[in-house]
Amino acid sequence: MITISxxxxxxxxxxxxxxxxxxxxxxxxxxxxRNPNALRNLIEAKKITSEFxxxxxxxxxxxxxxxDAIFEIASKLNIENQLVAHTSGSLSINILGHKxxxxxxxxxxxxxxxxxxxxxxxxxxxEAENEIDYKILTEVAQxxxxxxxxxxxxxxxxxxxxxxxxxxxxxxxxxxxxDICKENKVPFEIIKPLIQETAQKVMxxxxxxxxxxxxxxxDFKTIQSHLEFLSDENQKKIYTTITQSIQNHGKQL
Amino acid sequence: MITISxxxxxxxxxxxxxxxxxxxxxxxxxxxxRNPNALRNLIEAKKITSEFxxxxxxxxxxxxxxxDAIFEIASKLNIENQLVAHTSGSLSINILGHKxxxxxxxxxxxxxxxxxxxxxxxxxxxEAENEIDYKILTEVAQxxxxxxxxxxxxxxxxxxxxxxxxxxxxxxxxxxxxDICKENKVPFEIIKPLIQETAQKVMxxxxxxxxxxxxxxxDFKTIQSHLEFLSDENQKKIYTTITQSIQNHGKQL
Numbered sequence: 250m251i252t253i254s255x256x257x258x259x260x261x262x263x264x265x266x267x268x269x270x271x272x273x274x275x276x277x278x279x280x281x282x283r284n285p286n287a288l289r290n291l292i293e294a295k296k297i298t299s300e301f302x303x304x305x306x307x308x309x310x311x312x313x314x315x316x317d318a319i320f321e322i323a324s325k326l327n328i329e330n331q332l333v334a335h336t337s338g339s340l341s342i343n344i345l346g347h348k349x350x351x352x353x354x355x356x357x358x359x360x361x362x363x364x365x366x367x368x369x370x371x372x373x374x375x376e377a378e379n380e381i382d383y384k385i386l387t388e389v390a391q392x393x394x395x396x397x398x399x400x401x402x403x404x405x406x407x408x409x410x411x412x413x414x415x416x417x418x419x420x421x422x423x424x425x426x427x428d429i430c431k432e433n434k435v436p437f438e439i440i441k442p443l444i445q446e447t448a449q450k451v452m453x454x455x456x457x458x459x460x461x462x463x464x465x466x467x468d469f470k471t472i473q474s475h476l477e478f479l480s481d482e483n484q485k486k487i488y489t490t491i492t493q494s495i496q497n498h499g500k501q502l
Numbered sequence: 503m504i505t506i507s508x509x510x511x512x513x514x515x516x517x518x519x520x521x522x523x524x525x526x527x528x529x530x531x532x533x534x535x536r537n538p539n540a541l542r543n544l545i546e547a548k549k550i551t552s553e554f555x556x557x558x559x560x561x562x563x564x565x566x567x568x569x570d571a572i573f574e575i576a577s578k579l580n581i582e583n584q585l586v587a588h589t590s591g592s593l594s595i596n597i598l599g600h601k602x603x604x605x606x607x608x609x610x611x612x613x614x615x616x617x618x619x620x621x622x623x624x625x626x627x628x629e630a631e632n633e634i635d636y637k638i639l640t641e642v643a644q645x646x647x648x649x650x651x652x653x654x655x656x657x658x659x660x661x662x663x664x665x666x667x668x669x670x671x672x673x674x675x676x677x678x679x680x681d682i683c684k685e686n687k688v689p690f691e692i693i694k695p696l697i698q699e700t701a702q703k704v705m706x707x708x709x710x711x712x713x714x715x716x717x718x719x720x721d722f723k724t725i726q727s728h729l730e731f732l733s734d735e736n737q738k739k740i741y742t743t744i745t746q747s748i749q750n751h752g753k754q755l
Binding site: 417 | 678
């Protein structure tokens with residue numbers, strides 16, 4: 250049995266609370282959050298505290314709050330020489346200060362509050378400063394996921410940037426596609442299987458092998474006619490920027 | 503039984519030949535292609551011709567060649583007043599000239615030669631100039647797909663542009679993510695579940711609801727640290743362009 254204290258009440262914290270609660274070898278003994286209202290349906294009220302100076306003893310403290318607040322909150326906790334891990338993709342393990350033993354517990358996924366998540370296939374990137382702490386993190390991670398990796402702070406940062414491209418930016422391109430459909434009174438449903446197949450293709454092909462479309466074919470006529478069709482300056486700018494990037498860099502393996 | 507003649511030997515033509523061959527109510531009576539070698543494993547040699555002036559009688563002629571060549575090839579065919587459809591996303595029905603009855607048979611999907619396709623879920627966009635022709639196209643389309651739509655040339659063009667954003671451009675962002683992982687010696691495998699979940703999310707949420715990440719949070723510190731981490735000027739340019747677009751337009755519903 251590993252006892253866990255969670256600090257935070259945002260997207261990731263909520264999904265972790267829900268997930269940890271399912272497993273008998275993990276026990277959430279406390280959740281600490283400034284905004285306890287968000288947690289009401291996830292955990293018993295008596296386990297919730299809003300005071301960072303009032304934490305109970307646990308095997309692992311997971312700080313899952315916005316990047317900006319991690320340094321300050323980590324220094325405020327009333328614990329010393331305990332295992333404290335954060336869940337941020339972009340911040341180094343050093344942000345946690347020197348009061349405690351430090352670790353990283355970074356689930357690489359896009360979390361929306363309204364959509365349940367199956368953790369089994371979510372990669373969890375771990376980092377710790379000694380073997381015993383790494384074992385504790387590994388046991389927790391392997392309880393919820395089949396995909397656990399030892400990743401340094403530097404590598405994690407590169408993963409996070411890569412994730413911004415393949416997830417945040419990709420979703421914004423979905424939004425532009427959505428807007429174009431809407432403006433032309435075409436149901437977005439028609440485009441959905443293409444979104445799925447495009448994602449599915451790179452499960453087995455490399456993105457370079459999978460690239461299709463007017464840019465990689467250097468089909469200037471089609472590119473020109475698309476740019477003439479688009480009236481939104483922002484959409485035109487993105488079209489031009491990515492088309493040039495595909496033409497200049499799309500073929501490099 | 504509907505008899506079909508296919509003109510072309512590229513990606514889409516090959517997938518259509520493979521698919522049509524599976525259904526007993528469709529018969530491919532001829533395939534016409536300049537490069538018959540590409541078709542050797544797909545259809546009997548005696549059904550292949552390389553002469554556009556030598557077509558046999560069929561209920562439906564499908565021209566599936568590069569956009570640039572459609573006008574010329576359509577005018578060369580030795581048929582008159584027959585039903586001729588093209589499979590291009592971006593070209594109007596008018597490109598087919600006036601010799602024949604005109605139609606569109608546009609499967610909205612990304613086709614790679616090396617990856618088999620399940621047509622059942624691929625939307626097929628149809629257009630015809632009279633009811634009888636539309637019925638023929640519908641029967642063919644419904645034989646291979648559960649998702650058949652009546653779409654005008656103008657709407658089809660907007661769909662095609664939307665498809666460029668959600669598929670071609672998205673795949674290029676996958677490539678950038680792939681390159682960043684490779685450069686930092688992180689396996690691309692770690693990022694794959696995120697790619698799938700990002701696509702999956704917009705099956706039920708709107709892209710606006712699904713948007714996460716530093717840009718939509720106006721998390722300038724993270725954005726700045728990402729830009730400092732990236733050394734490739736092209737990656738930086740795309741990062742900046744899409745981040746600004748998310749900040750200015752990402753919240754509009």
